[in-house]
Amino acid sequence: AVHQGQGVGSEAEQPGKTDEPDEVPAVDLALGGPPSTMNDLPSGAAFGTLVHEVLETVDTSVVSLPDELLRCCREAVRRQLADVEPAAMAEALLPVLLTPLGTRALADIAPADRLAELNFELPLAGGDDPVVGEVTLRRVADLLRWELPADDVLAPYADLLASVDAPALRGYLSGSIDMVVRLDGPRYIVVDYKTNRLARGDLTALHYTREAMAAEMLRAHYPLQALLYCVAVHRYLRWRQPGYDPAVHLGGVQYLFVRGMVGPLTPGGCGVFDWQPPAALVVALSDVLAGRS
Template structure:
């Protein structure tokens, strides 16, 4: 290179750049072929002594590098490092990839069909299956010649001339087998080895017919020849082969080899001992499971969250006697009660598009779909009318804001959450509901409608909590500010008989909130929203962004004519209370 001048160096640089582009586009094998062709590597190496060996030694690492690059998506620098590691460490990648390859397969044993061997010669030829004349017993088609024409008979055994055609085809096949045997036997330059064995298909085999079927004056052996016994056959072959210097050897029986695995001393088996302690108090729970303890034994420990069905809806008629209350009648008086009906209402309110041009038609469509899907015995028209009134009832947010005024983009429906209790998987203590009661006493003013709940919560017989608390908030509304409001839909009946909106006064709703332990639910939902906003709301400030909770008692929501304070129970737990409960649940 030093003596070649700048021109050669420029050409070499251009070739290297072209090879680099080829490597990036098509891989290392393409770059290797480009360099080999441009530099005439093959012709230059093969022109010298041992060139084939050296060319093989050059191709071998090229093929390995191409495989490594393709499997590992390696670039040029990584391939240089891989090759350097193999050169520096003889044991790196030990195995077949480092074995030296043959420079030529001329000395290798080749397994070929007779057809593929036509025109070729080999020093030694083995013909192992010349004794086997097995054919299809009942062919579905026949190929034969009729004069100078080729015939394909597809008529089957019941077709005309089938037997005659079958005989002709068999004779032609027998002749073809002899010609193929001739090709096989004449491929050898020095020695040919053939096997003969007595078996059922041997009678029509070409080698058997050639050895035992020829008679004087008849160059064409019969299509089938009787197979002699072993001793006469050996005598005949020996006598026939000796003058022609053909060796006849009897194949000795060989006991097949069987692989025997090495004997290993197996250790004595022993049942593993379970010595890890189980925390039987760790569980996944929910608001419904916690408050069920007021009437039932604590739920069994489990590792799965509670079922997603709405379990905070009443399942029976209220115990409150019939109370006459003036006011607009409830639009749900003719509709059923219970958890199944509550789930149906939740589903419709979750899916309705409040931005629809024709909101009544949209609501009726969603109601019909939900009723049909749940096979509910509910009049969809009556339910749609009642829910339209719910959507148009003021929520006590910014004067006359209603659910219908909140765009779908500002309503997050069914916000699922899972809160770690006392560290979750990494337990670091325990959570006591009595601690929440203490926080309620500390943060709620005495005139708060739900202040008495602290004493009621303290009576719940709930064991210490460790694990996870799961739940789903019916809806989170984003209103001006922005402020975020927790919304929960309730289908509770607060009295027996025909209801009016006045049955759902603030005092009646507060009593129901206390009776059903809804303040606990509201606090847990507020904590879940607080933790969600910590991640999602820029410059999050609980005092500014938490907008309280709204419990919508839908049976008392009759539209714009709903009396003030009826149907919608609003509660604004102090932000400090929400933060304190969040810390308590986290045991921090």
């Protein structure tokens, strides 16, 4: 989640993830395909917080992943006082960990190669020392039009963002990235978990095709969230990665719609939304947020 504040430490405490809807879409579309393993589990923001906690704390290096997952579910349910059966939740989440994310699955990512809950705080237009340049959503939309290829699946977001009536942004933008994964190279990928339901009733993996996930990304303004996360990682790597080159080290984003991730038999393109915003776009947005261009 991302929050704007007027100064360092000024934003309200975050009790949980607030970017996943409580309402169920008014779409009733029966589809074939492998059923979602989470059909018997709740929906909404509170359940999303529970899933985030489990996926961010599970230790993939253990001998028995099912036992570790059950332990994490029990602890998360206890901490959140959730009305969820831990064993059922663990059984539903195991296929999520085993779903291919390109060349690997979440279960294959060593703890040393992942950074969970990366908190960040980005000064807007100078933060406490304001600069002349303004940070507006319209300027961000103009960047998207300039840098995104016309055939990018999220290219329509530029017009959608430009239609939002919002004042210039000041202060600080704070948030937390679910996970940053280090791949060979090294390359770094932003990972975000989503528990959104894309239809009513029982779901299958085919409710989470790339087209359906892209539509949800646009509807929920997730492209802006993803770009802000990329800027945060960009600024982090400038200080931490020797020989940092955005075009080499920024690996894009993966939004994991966990209800569409059903294990190794997940149909290709379902459940995992990959997006590679151009490195030039991330760098330019970082400059715009800083008020430098």
